[in-house]
Amino acid sequence: ESGLGNGALFGKMPPLGVDAMLNVHLASVTKNMTLLIAVEAIENGEVALDDMVTIREAAATVGGSQIGSDKESSSDDLQEGEKQTLETLLYGMMLRSGNDAAAAIAEHIAGEGNFDAFVARMNLRATQLVLGNTLYGETSSPAGAAAGGGISIPQDQITLWRHANNKPLFALIASAKSYTGCGEEADGDVRCYIIDKFSDSGYPGLAGWKGGNVGFEIDPDFDSYSANGGPYCGTKESPPGYGCLVAQASRLDRDMIVA
Numbered sequence: 001e002s003g004l005g006n007g008a009l010f011g012k013m014p015p016l017g018v019d020a021m022l023n024v025h026l027a028s029v030t031k032n033m034t035l036l037i038a039v040e041a042i043e044n045g046e047v048a049l050d051d052m053v054t055i056r057e058a059a060a061t062v063g064g065s066q067i068g069s070d071k072e073s074s075s076d077d078l079q080e081g082e083k084q085t086l087e088t089l090l091y092g093m094m095l096r097s098g099n100d101a102a103a104a105i106a107e108h109i110a111g112e113g114n115f116d117a118f119v120a121r122m123n124l125r126a127t128q129l130v131l132g133n134t135l136y137g138e139t140s141s142p143a144g145a146a147a148g149g150g151i152s153i154p155q156d157q158i159t160l161w162r163h164a165n166n167k168p169l170f171a172l173i174a175s176a177k178s179y180t181g182c183g184e185e186a187d188g189d190v191r192c193y194i195i196d197k198f199s200d201s202g203y204p205g206l207a208g209w210k211g212g213n214v215g216f217e218i219d220p221d222f223d224s225y226s227a228n229g230g231p232y233c234g235t236k237e238s239p240p241g242y243g244c245l246v247a248q249a250s251r252l253d254r255d256m257i258v259a
Contacts, residue, residue: 023133026150027212027233028065028097029157029244033122033136034105034146035173036164038090040125041109043167049087052183055080056112059103062143067098068193078104081186088181088193093147094173094210095197103143119145129163131156139216149216154259157246161257165208165248175208207255209247 041047060080067089068076078084078100084092086108092101103115110118122136122145134156139149164170182192214232233244246259 023151023153023231024244025148025215025218025232026152026157027148027215027244028099029152029210029212029233029246030136030146030148030150030215031093031097031102031212032157032160032164032174032210032246033125033150034102035090035094035170036160036167037118037121037125038086038105038109039164039167039170039173042086042169047086047109049085049090051086051108052083053086053089053104053108055082055084055100055104056107058113058115058143059100059107062099062103062141062147064099064144064148065097067092067096067101067195079186082183082191084183084191084193085181088179088183090173091176091179091181092193092195095176095179095195097210097212099144099147102147106143106146113142115142115145119149122146122150126156126160129160131159134160135218137218139218141216144216147216148212148214149218151218157259158257161246161248161259171208174210175206203247203249205249205251207248207250209245211243211245213243 038047042049055078057080060078060082066077068078078098084104086105089101089105092098093105106115106118107113110121116138119136119138126134126136131152134150134152136145136150139145165174177197179195180192182190185191212233246257248255248257
């Protein structure tokens, strides 16, 4: 049965109200909200999947994981002046966790350089969905706010996923394992991305997931929780754990979501 506290999987979670033990930097799990905002903007007619998006400097230089690879300083990442469809950027954000793609999406929806406006929209949506322990905030990189700038708790992220995954476009992109899309380089030459979702375990019944590692630093003046917003998502080299994760699996007509 769904709900906090139902099932043995919740046995080791702190009791309700002990939020300080649960707050953690979201890292790239932030992109679930970025995707939801984009999907709703498409539903509202503000933008369209086939919109051709011009990559601006902030998106091209955001750093971290990129649409073409998961390494920094890659020639495979989005370049300033390049043009790609919004659809390609959405898949690149979710399949490769591209920070550059997430930033480009934010600028396309909110306007060039208007990351604060996009973050405000993310936080408004979090309030509407009653994600009471979630904050999408100002980060060390303005473009990082749409990519990996936030803190939350597991239950909030399950609530977000349950709402967002009811939208067919969100579910389609969040569950995709590969995508190919082409646009143009700044000089007009064709540029294509053949994107496979990295670290896909092939878990039976897997119906979509988004992970994250480390995260962007939250501005202490913006963060109302603590000096740094809580611990960062761990990596294999940096405990605790192996990062943050939200995932859904379906077997025998039953769904399970884990955060």
